[in-house]
Amino acid sequence: MTIATREWQLVRRPHGEPVDADFALVSLDRPEPQPGEVVVRTIAMSVDPYMRGRMNATRSYAPSWELGETMQGGAIGQVVTSRSDDVPEGALVLHGAGWRDLAVLPAAHVQVVEPLPGLPLSLHLGVLGMPGLTAWAGLFRLAAFQPGDAVFVSGAAGAVGSLVGQFARLRGASRVVGSAGTPEKVAWLGSLGFDAAFDYHDGAITDLLAAAALDGIDVFFDNVGGEHLEAAITAFRTFGRAALCGSISNYNAVSAPPGPRNLSLAVGKQLSLRGFIVSSHADLRPEFVAAVSGWLREGSVVARETVVEGLDSAVDAFRALLSGGNTGKMVVRLAPDPD
Amino acid sequence: MTIATREWQLVRRPHGEPVDADFALVSLDRPEPQPGEVVVRTIAMSVDPYMRGRMNATRSYAPSWELGETMQGGAIGQVVTSRSDDVPEGALVLHGAGWRDLAVLPAAHVQVVEPLPGLPLSLHLGVLGMPGLTAWAGLFRLAAFQPGDAVFVSGAAGAVGSLVGQFARLRGASRVVGSAGTPEKVAWLGSLGFDAAFDYHDGAITDLLAAAALDGIDVFFDNVGGEHLEAAITAFRTFGRAALCGSISNYNAVSAPPGPRNLSLAVGKQLSLRGFIVSSHADLRPEFVAAVSGWLREGSVVARETVVEGLDSAVDAFRALLSGGNTGKMVVRLAPDPD
Numbered sequence: 166m167t168i169a170t171r172e173w174q175l176v177r178r179p180h181g182e183p184v185d186a187d188f189a190l191v192s193l194d195r196p197e198p199q200p201g202e203v204v205v206r207t208i209a210m211s212v213d214p215y216m217r218g219r220m221n222a223t224r225s226y227a228p229s230w231e232l233g234e235t236m237q238g239g240a241i242g243q244v245v246t247s248r249s250d251d252v253p254e255g256a257l258v259l260h261g262a263g264w265r266d267l268a269v270l271p272a273a274h275v276q277v278v279e280p281l282p283g284l285p286l287s288l289h290l291g292v293l294g295m296p297g298l299t300a301w302a303g304l305f306r307l308a309a310f311q312p313g314d315a316v317f318v319s320g321a322a323g324a325v326g327s328l329v330g331q332f333a334r335l336r337g338a339s340r341v342v343g344s345a346g347t348p349e350k351v352a353w354l355g356s357l358g359f360d361a362a363f364d365y366h367d368g369a370i371t372d373l374l375a376a377a378a379l380d381g382i383d384v385f386f387d388n389v390g391g392e393h394l395e396a397a398i399t400a401f402r403t404f405g406r407a408a409l410c411g412s413i414s415n416y417n418a419v420s421a422p423p424g425p426r427n428l429s430l431a432v433g434k435q436l437s438l439r440g441f442i443v444s445s446h447a448d449l450r451p452e453f454v455a456a457v458s459g460w461l462r463e464g465s466v467v468a469r470e471t472v473v474e475g476l477d478s479a480v481d482a483f484r485a486l487l488s489g490g491n492t493g494k495m496v497v498r499l500a501p502d503p504d
Numbered sequence: 505m506t507i508a509t510r511e512w513q514l515v516r517r518p519h520g521e522p523v524d525a526d527f528a529l530v531s532l533d534r535p536e537p538q539p540g541e542v543v544v545r546t547i548a549m550s551v552d553p554y555m556r557g558r559m560n561a562t563r564s565y566a567p568s569w570e571l572g573e574t575m576q577g578g579a580i581g582q583v584v585t586s587r588s589d590d591v592p593e594g595a596l597v598l599h600g601a602g603w604r605d606l607a608v609l610p611a612a613h614v615q616v617v618e619p620l621p622g623l624p625l626s627l628h629l630g631v632l633g634m635p636g637l638t639a640w641a642g643l644f645r646l647a648a649f650q651p652g653d654a655v656f657v658s659g660a661a662g663a664v665g666s667l668v669g670q671f672a673r674l675r676g677a678s679r680v681v682g683s684a685g686t687p688e689k690v691a692w693l694g695s696l697g698f699d700a701a702f703d704y705h706d707g708a709i710t711d712l713l714a715a716a717a718l719d720g721i722d723v724f725f726d727n728v729g730g731e732h733l734e735a736a737i738t739a740f741r742t743f744g745r746a747a748l749c750g751s752i753s754n755y756n757a758v759s760a761p762p763g764p765r766n767l768s769l770a771v772g773k774q775l776s777l778r779g780f781i782v783s784s785h786a787d788l789r790p791e792f793v794a795a796v797s798g799w800l801r802e803g804s805v806v807a808r809e810t811v812v813e814g815l816d817s818a819v820d821a822f823r824a825l826l827s828g829g830n831t832g833k834m835v836v837r838l839a840p841d842p843d
Contacts, residue, residue: 226772412768424763429751431779433565440770
């Protein structure tokens with residue numbers, strides 16, 4: 166007996182923007198689970214900007230994906246077969262082997278989760294998962310946010326950025342400013358409680374930020390890179406702090422983008438610029454889960470998703486993510502949540 | 505009665521490289537000291553790279569100097585007249601009103617110093633003064649140096665850089681690499697105990713650093729800016745830390761230099777880049793003075809000076825400093841140390 170699966174594989178390394186021919190959706194017969202293993206049927210899987218780096222041959226912070234192997238990523242599903250005493254059939258679990266309809270995994274590689282009443286399971290891929298912890302670690306540890314700080318978030322309508330702005334507001338920011346790529350996203354940021362937001366297509370970002378931030382910023386959370394960082398350096402007050410989380414504007418670039426021409430201001434302004442990846446900050450998870458679960462229960466955090474239906478659409482969802490096609494967390498849903 | 509002084513004034517703001525016509529050496533009659541004031545005869549005065557910023561109309565981290573007023577800076581001298589019970593005549597004092605042969609100051613604005621036996625007083629302008637504390641704060645606080653770190657210092661033959669490398673070596677660096685601008689300076693770095701050094705004119709700095717640093721760096725102390733920072737970002741290992749102290753390569757620039765094109769590597773490498781100015785770290789002075797005085801007494805730190813004689817030569821000394829004419833601390837000596 167084998168298990169028939171459908172899985173997305175990387176078959177060619179993208180040059181610049183990924184195209185359909187870089188990927189293949191294949192049907193495989195996987196071996197039955199061994200003792201200690203479980204079979205998980207995917208309910209929802211994550212597509213995230215960092216995956217673009219894994220498609221390159223050069224190692225980014227995560228190892229490169231191999232050609233002809235199934236891609237990986239965050240997913241949530243239900244255990245349909247268990248050969249482990251630790252994880253019963255029917256359990257809802259998170260795991261890191263996304264991009265497939267069925268995953269055969271060691272039970273030790275899955276994490277049982279409890280659904281939050283009235284909220285979709287996929288929140289464990291977003292606000293309660295890696296993007297949420299990324300926002301938390303970047304804002305509170307890397308950028309050392311303090312109540313009263315003025316905060317600027319680039320890519321503020323994305324999975325991480327929309328949480329950074331809300332976390333900052335809930336913890337007493339004096340002002341929260343965000344940038345996004347469409348008028349609709351800008352309007353949505355207003356509904357989230359951002360004090361100001363702008364569409365970065367509307368002019369020079371330095372000018373747009375200066376108008377939005379009034380008397381400067383203390384914290385910058387960067388998801389976009391490039392011109393946004395230069396604008397933030399100009400807007401920073403003394404002792405400004407940047408958490409450098411990503412540079413989605415460069416992920417499809419085929420040549421190195423220019424760096425911020427004003428970086429020498431970092432000396433006199435005594436700025437701190439700190440890059441990070443979330444896996445180095447897993448120790449923050451308990452305080453993060455406690456705080457954000459509470460905010461979700463009381464309705465003070467909005468966790469919006471852009472949901473794409475079906476495994477067949479996963480590559481389309483990923484490509485749309487890189488060009489800003491999402492508001493909030495981009496999720497690929499394969500099946501409805503169990504009752 | 506008045507006091508006849510000779511003082512250097514800024515009479516025009518330099519455009520690019522300072523020229524003689526930007527400065528004037530004037531003879532003034534200063535009022536006699538009031539109660540609580542002292543008159544200090546200058547023994548030696550400091551010229552430092554940060555002074556170039558004070559010559560511009562735009563505020564850098566220190567306020568702009570006013571046109572037609574006497575410039576300021578670190579100086580050491582002897583009290584020749586005192587109207588204060590706190591500071592006796594004959595005392596040796598540090599103060600911040602350099603660029604003149606005689607300074608009339610409130611006694612509260614001078615700091616009495618004890619000479620170190622056998623060492624010139626001017627060390628209080630260098631290894632025991634602002635440049636020394638800059639090296640200390642940048643290396644140990646901003647870059648969070650730990651024993652075993654591999655360290656790269658740009659402008660390593662300067663007043664600050666030469667101390668950074670020596671401090672790192674004395675505290676257990678696994679490797680200390682420096683860049684400098686002449687073969688003589690490079691050779692001198694070897695005599696200081698640097699494990700490797702290169703002349704940054706000898707090729708692309710990224711290549712020169714890669715060859716000198718072997719398997720990468722953990723700490724970068726930047727005095728130069730520009731291409732040096734880009735090279736360091738490439739050479740950084742995970743969790744690399746940069747202390748951004750200055751960017752002397754840009755001080756005379758009339759347009760913004762390009763930023764590091766590889767700054768997006770800061771995310772995956774989880775780098776920390778921190779700008780600083782020494783005045784924010786005065787709390788480190790006691791530990792700094794204790795450690796460095798000990799090293800000087802035992803001869804384990806070399807505090808080289810480039811000495812220019814006479815107040816008339818002060819502007820020449822400053823201009824030479826900006827073009828790399830110094831090895832170690834650039835000092836203008838007006839009078840010999842008292843016996």
